[in-house]
Amino acid sequence: MPRFDDDRPQGVIPACLLPFKDDLGIDEAAYRKHLRDVVSVPGLTAITVNAHASEVASCTFDEQKRVLDITMDEVGDGTAVVNGVYADGSQEAARIARMAEAGGAAALLVFPPQPFIMGARHRPEMALAHFQCIAEACGLPMIVFQYPMASGQGYPLDTLVRMTEEVPTIRAIKDWCNDAALHERHIRTLHGLARPINVLSTHSSWLMSSLVLGCDGLLSGSGSVIADLQAALWRAVCDDDLARARRVNERIFPLARAFYTDPFVDMHNRMKEALVILGRIPGAAVRPPLVKLGDAEIGRIRAALDEAGVRPEGALSEAA
Numbered sequence: 291m292p293r294f295d296d297d298r299p300q301g302v303i304p305a306c307l308l309p310f311k312d313d314l315g316i317d318e319a320a321y322r323k324h325l326r327d328v329v330s331v332p333g334l335t336a337i338t339v340n341a342h343a344s345e346v347a348s349c350t351f352d353e354q355k356r357v358l359d360i361t362m363d364e365v366g367d368g369t370a371v372v373n374g375v376y377a378d379g380s381q382e383a384a385r386i387a388r389m390a391e392a393g394g395a396a397a398l399l400v401f402p403p404q405p406f407i408m409g410a411r412h413r414p415e416m417a418l419a420h421f422q423c424i425a426e427a428c429g430l431p432m433i434v435f436q437y438p439m440a441s442g443q444g445y446p447l448d449t450l451v452r453m454t455e456e457v458p459t460i461r462a463i464k465d466w467c468n469d470a471a472l473h474e475r476h477i478r479t480l481h482g483l484a485r486p487i488n489v490l491s492t493h494s495s496w497l498m499s500s501l502v503l504g505c506d507g508l509l510s511g512s513g514s515v516i517a518d519l520q521a522a523l524w525r526a527v528c529d530d531d532l533a534r535a536r537r538v539n540e541r542i543f544p545l546a547r548a549f550y551t552d553p554f555v556d557m558h559n560r561m562k563e564a565l566v567i568l569g570r571i572p573g574a575a576v577r578p579p580l581v582k583l584g585d586a587e588i589g590r591i592r593a594a595l596d597e598a599g600v601r602p603e604g605a606l607s608e609a610a
Contacts, residue, residue, distance in 0.1 A: 291366055291367070291370070291371075292367075292368065292369060293396050294335070294431065297459075297461050298431070298461045298462060298506075299335075299433050299461060299462040299488060299490060299509075300462070300488055300490070300507045301333075301335030301336070302513065302517065302520055302521045303335055303336045303372060303508065303510075304331075304337055304338070304509075304513025304520070305339075305341045305342065305510060305513060306324060306338065306344060307514045307565065308321060308339075308345055308349075309562070309572070309573065310575040310577065311575065314575060314577050316353065316356065317571075317572070317573070318360060320571045322360060323570070324514070324565070325361060326365065328513070328517055331521060333522075333525060334517060334521060335507065336370035336396060337361075337365070337370075338371075338373075339357055339372070340354045340357055340374040340386075341372075341374035341376070341399055341401075341511075342374075342511060343511035344357065344374075345558065345580070346374050346376045351386065351389070354386065354389070355393065358389070358390060358394075358395065359393060362393060362394045362395075370396035370397070371394065371395050372395065372509070373395035374399045374401065375387055375399065375424065377401075377403065378403045379403065380423035380424070383400070383423065384423050384424050384426070384427035385427070388427050390428070390430065391428045391429065391430050395430060396430070397431045397462075398430050398432045399435055400420075400432050400434055402417075402443035402444075407441070407442035407443055409442070410442075411439070411444065411445070411446055411449070414445075414446070414452060417445055417453060418453060418457070421434070421453055421457045422456070422457055425457050425458075429459060430459065432461065433463065433464050433490065433509070435464045436450070436463045436464065436465050436467055436476070438466060444467060447476065447479060450476070450480070451483065454483060454485065454487050460487065461488065462489065463476065463490065465490065465491055465492065465493070466492045466493065470496075470500075474503050477503055477505060478504075481504070488506035488507070489505050491507070491508045491509075492508065492510055494508075494549070496546075497510070497520070497542065498527070498536075498538075502527055508524065511557065511561060512546070512549055512550075514558075514561055515549075515561050515564045516600060519538055520542070522538045523538045523539060523542065541600075542598065544598050545564075545595065548590055548594035549561060556580070556587075559576050560583065560591055562574040562576065563583055563591050568595065570602075
């Protein structure tokens, strides 16, 4: 199975959506097509499954295993796969990690447990214990999902550094601190460690601004819709071609504005509707507590796709 160079996740990594049927069962045929659509985009490093974009909070352990199995069967021979670890308890997180390793995943994206909301930032030993528990169960490289500090689930920078020092399989963070100054500190500090840690941006609402600070790539749910544009932006940034990056960003901007707006909880719901408009999946069913979007918002998504020049035939030729 494909792996990351030096076990350090990098480059363009879309987070895939998970189509459901009207009865809210997994639409396996639509999911397989979605996977093929995404991995057909040139310039990707990997894909992510069993994460926010795939509504992992509404999926059972067995469903998460099935999602990974389908993914590996469909694209795993040619594409590295990052599997999300979304669990409130460390033992359950370890069980998911073992499943992911046995199933062929190349890395783990580890979400912060919900109990951290109630003050875990003041108890760094809790974060260390959580990641050590996963590391003892599984040898895959880990990506730490860094949340905004205001959420209560973010890790203070000194805690992040300590985690990387004491858990060697931590190889990257997915940075969603949502603070440009702190984001730059993350990049500078983690790159400067004796064992450098990669920083993947998930600041998808201000992606160009984030990438030019020196990120090692991006991991983004909107890559499920515009992986081609994100890959084009990444290439332009790597080439130090500011003019080209700005041209690509002009196309990304209307969709970032449409996807990442209040209520934020609907961001992946909006992406599903975009794929329906583009004819890439048959339906935009979501599992409760998410609910279907109204006609007015779907109209705004359609207008944003038009403004970005993203049409059913795709945007590859213009994005390259």
